[in-house]
Amino acid sequence: MTAAPKLRTSAAADPPGDARAITVAVAGNPNSGKSTLINAIAGTRLQVGNWPGVTVEKKEASFEHAGRHIRLVDLPGTYSLSPYSQEEIVARDYLAHERPDVIVNVVDATNLERNLYLTVQLLELGIPVVMALNIHDEAEAKGYRIDVRRIEERLGIRVVPTSATKKKGLEQLLEAMVGTALARGARKPVDLSYGPDLDAAVRDVARELVARHPQLVDRYPLRWLALKVLEDDERVSAETSLDRDAFAAATLEHLRTAHGEDLEALLAEARYALAAGLAREVLQKPELQKIELTERIDRIVLNRFLGIPIFLATMWIVFKLTFDLSSPFGEWIQGMTSGPFKRWAATLLGGVGAPGWTVSLVNDGIISGVGFVLVFVPVIFAMMFFITLLEGSGYMARAAFVMDKAMHAVGLHGKSFIPMVLGFGCNVPGVYATRTLENQRDKVLTALLVPLMSCGARLPVYVVFVGAFFPQNPGTVIWSLYVIGIVLALVMGVVFKRTLFRGDAPAFIMELPPYRMPSFRSLCLHTWEKGKHFLTKAGTYILAVSVIVWFLLHLPWGVESKKDSYLGKAGQVMAPALAPLGFGTWEAASSLITGVIAKEIVVGTMGEIYAPAPEHAEEAPTLGEDLKEIVTSFGAAVGESVGNVVSTVGISSLSFEEKEDHSALKGALRGAFTPLTAFGFMVFVLLYMPCVVVAIAMRQEFGGWKWFGVAFAYQTALAWVAALLVHEGGRLLGLGG
């Protein structure tokens, strides 16, 4: 075997000779059907994570094929290998430094020219390439005739027509990638000609690199490095501290006089010229092209008058489906964990003679925590499903196109609208949905504003307070809180744009891909990956916080009154800070602290503190009754879920009817708050720190706690100032305080 094993990590563990593992990197344009192809090949074997140091998603799969171990690495979808976006940097660093055995280049057969531009760049790396000529069925249906053989000849690579959604060509593709990887060295991609002047310059630079910097030639593919030197590539210059002008001075001088100063542009032109030439050569389009479906749909969807109404209607449908379909299942899970599970745990612990406090810890700390994580699962799954559908179908790009001007005014991107809307249901899926944005700045800025959207968890707080203080016009008061959140999001958008996110907003240069129906299997796989990720990662943290809060409530041991618990003491410390807002009591402060888990918990804590219910022994149902109840209530949840979607026009999961009786609490609250301070308290609950689940979502999406820290600080400050304005303003107006 001539080629040295490149797999630094696994080479030692693998058997010698041909049986070693093969590393395959999959590269391609966005919208080339790359994800679907990978899902079709690897399915549930895909592992999702992040590329080290960045928040770009990394998918990998290991499997056996024809007796060989294959490691598949999915590179981020990119149009190019420029050194500017995170995705492009990840892809090119992996290819240049890890040097996989073979690159599978997924190419959209209906959009050859632009896809071949990336192919040309991949070939520069000198790594064997196999082209998956994907979406081939659609190209055929359009009457395109592509000369596959000719592409193979011109580029010196294997080309396999595939159709990932129909699972066609996958076997041949696997065979081609294994064959190409094993024939390493025997079959090399062609060094494409960029014209005599550039070719000469590449040769000259390469020769000088070999002579003067042999250590670099080990680190980078030679031809690629020579091209990067010519382009004066930012990243390679920084990594190698090579100065372009110290190379091949005479050739460079000639290039500049003949072709102008901008060699980066010259190379881009040469690559596109090659791509265009090849596309012309191998592609025959029918004489008479039908008006495409995409064009016909866009005439309506992007219409001057219909565009915005259609967008709003789509948003409404997505919102309704996400929350109304999922909420009955969330409630079912909640019912299961808070009822039967706790009874079983109590019986079990009682049976082994464990002390009473362990029952409380297990039930109120651990099971409540686990239940709390599980309650999020249906909504996260539903949201991921619909977001993936919007993206995969091509509508997401249209939504961004329609909304961009409005969102850009407050420093956001057209695609920011969808995470914000989802935020009204729950901020957590809103934060996760920011991953549809391409640029890190846009993602972070959107995620910082999402928590100002009043979510469903804040409703129970409003409902209790409105019931106690504003029974005449509950709707108006709750509506005003939503409006306050929206207005402050607009204000904060502008503030962030001028402070933390100063500088030019990133460009809005976005492909409007053809409409396509994503495969159901691919949709489900994607949804499953995300849901699983949330469960494992977020679950741990939420559980930890839940247990900590339990300890705060119950320590020191034997505490009688809640006032003497650590939580009560923390409340007493915090109370003076809330005094200017009109609710500087330890009761209010302690309740707010527990809102860290979720804002609706504020109500529960208030119930315990203000109006503790006498403990009364209940007739415990038997195990059989419990199990029966779980099954029947699941059936009821399915029914309700379907009913929610078909029966009403409104969003049933956000209707504000009370689900429990809070009359005792309301009475107590009327003694502790005035209408003015009650309103201030609601404004505070709306705005102050995001809950722990949002914190975890932000950490998962942006790495580290930094951005959550920013959100925590600005929101709490904003809440304090806003509640103060409510209090002082109200008093000035003579509303009493």
Next chain:
Amino acid sequence: MNTNLARLAVGETGRITAIGSTGAMKRRLMDMGLLPGAEVLVEKVAPLGDPIEVRVRSYYLSLRKKEAEGIMVEVKS
């Protein structure tokens, strides 16, 4: 007639003569196929007046007018 891409009317085609922007923005435009010599057809303007949608190299691309202003074109009749 020479102008910039943002000033073309819907339905007009221009041949790119130069890219005025620099750095990362220029490279991004070039990577998407907006290079001197390429033909660009203005397809649509968004309902709120910005961004615009163009057809280039047989695919659809949207960009803000601010970005389109940096692309010099020769109007084709």
